[in-house]
Every structure is written in structure tokens, then in C-alpha cells.
Amino acid sequence: MKVLLFSGGVESTALAWSYRPDRLAFVDYGQIPAAGERRSAVFLADRLGLPLDQIAADISALGAGDMVARAAASHSKVAEAWPFRNQFLITLAAMRYAGNDLEEIMIGTVATDAVHADGTPTFLSRIQDLLQCELPSLQVTAPAIAIDTLTLVKQSSVPRDLLGWTFSCHRATVACGNCRGCNKTIQLFSELPNE
Ligand SMILES: [Zn+2]
Numbered sequence: 001m002k003v004l005l006f007s008g009g010v011e012s013t014a015l016a017w018s019y020r021p022d023r024l025a026f027v028d029y030g031q032i033p034a035a036g037e038r039r040s041a042v043f044l045a046d047r048l049g050l051p052l053d054q055i056a057a058d059i060s061a062l063g064a065g066d067m068v069a070r071a072a073a074s075h076s077k078v079a080e081a082w083p084f085r086n087q088f089l090i091t092l093a094a095m096r097y098a099g100n101d102l103e104e105i106m107i108g109t110v111a112t113d114a115v116h117a118d119g120t121p122t123f124l125s126r127i128q129d130l131l132q133c134e135l136p137s138l139q140v141t142a143p144a145i146a147i148d149t150l151t152l153v154k155q156s157s158v159p160r161d162l163l164g165w166t167f168s169c170h171r172a173t174v175a176c177g178n179c180r181g182c183n184k185t186i187q188l189f190s191e192l193p194n195e
Pocket of ligand 1: 169170171180182183
């Protein structure tokens with residue numbers, strides 16, 4: 001089974017369109033924008049015709065940065081950074097699907113995510129090594145890790161009307177228009193060719 005961590009954002013929607021994994025996994029880990037992400041994820045999964053599983057594991061008490069309306073952790077340089085978040089989310093997916101012939105966990109990391117320690121090729125390689133201690137053939141992949149979001153969107157040919165339903169805000173359940181997530185999406189739409 002191939003699973004894509006699916007937040008309802010631009011990157012995971014483009015990957016879902018291109019790769020059509022067996023399952024999409026949405027995680028509510030206590031992030032403030034969870035309700036907005038879920039709304040988009042449910043709608044987009046339906047439009048994509050792909051099955052969506054929802055996983056809930058509230059770790060908001062352990063979060064930092066924009067997504068829990070707290071100051072950034074002392075070692076973080078980026079407003080939305082949540083220490084160890086991606087390894088937590090990938091581990092949750094591994095737990096959820098370990099008994100279902102899990103072959104691959106795909107994540108929507110893009111090149112610009114390298115500002116985060118858990119958005120780098122080194123992280124990807126090491127988390128795969130770690131998970132393979134228990135599931136030796138499990139692959140952890142990030143097909144867009146070497147390209148930016150605009151390139152991913154263009155290469156995937158994901159329809160623009162589908163992208164209009166994505167949700168990327170870090171601070172609220174309705175797009176705030178002023179966080180790094182919203183600003184990246186506004187920038188992306190301004191760079192996409194008009195159809
Ligand atoms: Zn926002």
C-alpha cells in the first residue's frame with residue numbers, strides 16, 4: 001500500500017493528482033488550522049476519487065510556532081516551525097498502516113522546505129532508515145524535494161480549479177492572508193499562467 005500524507009495543501013494535492021496513492025492520510029495533531037485543512041482535504045479527496053483516512057493525535061501542548069500561536073522554539077528560524085513535527089506525522093502514518101502491507105509513505109516536502117531541519121534530504125534518508133528497522137522494505141519518499149512548488153504544480157498538470165480548493169494557512173481555519181503559508185499560496189497563484 002502507498003500512502004500520501006495529505007494536508008489539503010498545494011503540494012500534497014499536486015502529488016495526489018500525479019501519483020494517485022492507494023490512501024490519503026489527513027492528520028489532526030492539534031494544529032490551529034486543522035479544521036480548515038480537513039475541510040479542504042475531505043473535499044479534494046472526493047474530487048480526486050481517492051480514499052481519505054483521518055488520524056487524530058493531539059500534541060498541541062507540545063507544539064511551538066504559528067500553528068499553535070506560540071513563540072518559535074529557541075533553535076527555530078522560521079515562524080511556523082514545530083520541532084520534530086514531520087517525524088511525528090510520518091511515524092503516525094507508519095503506525096496506522098503497518099498492518100496493511102505498507103510499502104511507501106509519501107510526503108509533500110519541496111526544496112524551499114529545507115529551511116526546516118525536517119524538510120531536508122538528510123531527514124528523509126534517516127527517517128526511512130529508522131522505519132526500516134521495523135519494516136525493512138518501507139520507502140519514505142518526497143518526489144518534489146528537489147523542486148519548488150511552482151515547478152511541482154506545472155510538472156503535475158494538476159488543474160488550477162482543484163488548486164483553488166487547497167488550504168495552506170498556518171494561523172487560522174479560514175485563510176488569514178498574512179502568514180507564510182497564505183503568502184506562499186498568493187505568490188504561487190500570481191506566478192501560474194492564466195488559463
Ligand atoms: Zn494564513
